[in-house]
Amino acid sequence: MLAYIIRRVFQSLLVLLIVGLIAFSMFRFVGDPIDNMLGQERTMEDIDRLRDQLGLNDPFVVQYWNFLTGAMQGDFGMSYRQGRPVAEILLERAPATLELAGVSALFAIVFGIGFGVLTAIRRDGVLANVVMTVSLIGVSLPTFLIGILLIYIFSVELGWLPSFGRGEVVRVGSWWTTGFLTESGLKALILPSITLGLYQMTLIMRLVRSEMLEVLRQDYIRFARARGLRERSVNFRHALKNTMVPVITVTGLQLGSIIAFAIITETVFQWPGVGLLFINAIQFVDIPVMAAYLMLISVMFVGINLIVDLLYVAIDPRLRADTTARAK
């Protein structure tokens, strides 16, 4: 068990080092930072001095080390485009993305589990069939088309909800801005969250449904019914509970993709979050922002994967025996 944890943590660190190397190489080899910082009128002395100052004459490994320690302290350099520290820009944009991702995840989990149970219990019901068909469409539609479709229906035709932006935001604490406290902020959250969470919702729904169908066939469910337990108690206390382990895993792993796919949703809705920042950075080849985003998102992904893996082993004793045997 301990060996497995150590090995897994070591692997994660290795991944982060590799990603760090990619991010660093982007800085180092994509375009010349000196070109970006000094204007047209520069002398060789200027260039040499700046090279020395920035440590560009140091050996590669030393530079890489400096980059990593800098990144760990939140120093990602200056944005080429905005001329401000990248960390500051990211911090300013983070609340928008985190709020959007949080609401989407909540939407996906609540409706995913709800519809999953519904479609499993009433397999042939009209509502179950409708939900399954809609979910099939939801999976096949690309995210950005879902967003456009929702904008068309609810903003253009009905005019109920805003089609872009976060609405009014309120500053909470020193840097966090929230849209939860104003009506326009809450309204602005609805369409983007549905767009972002729909895919995850269908995923969770299908998972819950198939797991439920599996579990409902088991003997202990029949036994619970035979004992005369109420239908609700059988379905939720006995069946649903036992479908939760894979659902928790998948949901955990999907959290990362919600943040990644937020890039698309944020572009459709012009949501002022980190994803929109990343897209703009790609468009304008703003390397420091791209590198910082890459580092942040990989820390998140690797962290989530690690936690889910470890949790899984902690929850399921069978897996524990298996992995230790395989790891010798």
Added chain:
Amino acid sequence: MADLTPDTQVPKAPAPRPGALRGFLESDVGWSFRHSPVAIVSLIVVVILVCGAVFAPWIAPHNPFDPSTLNLMNGFSAPMQPNAFTGEVFWLGTDDQGRDVFSTILYGLRISLFVGFAAVMLALVLGITLGLLAGYLGGWTETMIMRLADVQLTFPAILVAMLIFGIAKGVIPIEYRDQMAIWVLILAIGLSDWVQFARVVRGATLVEKNREYVAAARLIGRTGPAIMVRHILPNVLSPVLVIATISLALAIIAEATLSFLGIGAPPTQPSLGTLIRIGQGFLFSGEWWILFFPAATLLALALSVNLLGDWLRDALNPKLR
């Protein structure tokens, strides 16, 4: 097609067949095809769209990217209605610059399909090569390749593609960026998608390399590369074919997504995604057709390729029958 299924080895024997098509329809896969309306309809849709794309220069009423054939007066014509100024009728309407939407879709489809196919081919070749090497050679080659696959699999493919696109954009000088965009797109999507192929091929190779025919090939002195390509590869192809079909749908959607986000095909060479991006700007002013028709085309294409992939997976997997 027929010899890709594991259980159609027998009909291989009668050597010269009257026609490949007839042979296909009489095989197991063909039988399942004839009895699946979804597959038939999907295939018809795909064939129509591919033909439209291939023959676009002959079908399209206008060449939307030749400025001399454009008339600004034709701008914003509604579908099937004569234009207010010129009286010309456009089936699917025109955009703000008077470009015929039907023509732009045909040309856009060309780029979308080309990028999709090319990206899947790249992923296929890369994935099969690395998968075969990993499965057959084992040892540190396998560790290196599969670790790399694991690392890449940690991140969603679309994110990897965005990143590759971003880096490539930084490397390419500004004056070539638009010309190279299509190739960069292919590279980005292809590189983001090889992992699945490598995993499946490696898994299948691990099973196949212990079979007797491989031992026999080794005994008669065939070398490693020959065994991998001539003997093992044909036997691991059927799952690869299924993944390739589904990958094609995903690649088309990925391309559309990147282009929609403005980091894909440039407006000078618009793909369906670029057209949707352009059309989104007219959503509020009521010119719905500029957005709707490209989106519907993209959806029809992705959906039917996806359904074909689903059908193929069921048809090639005898266990499910």
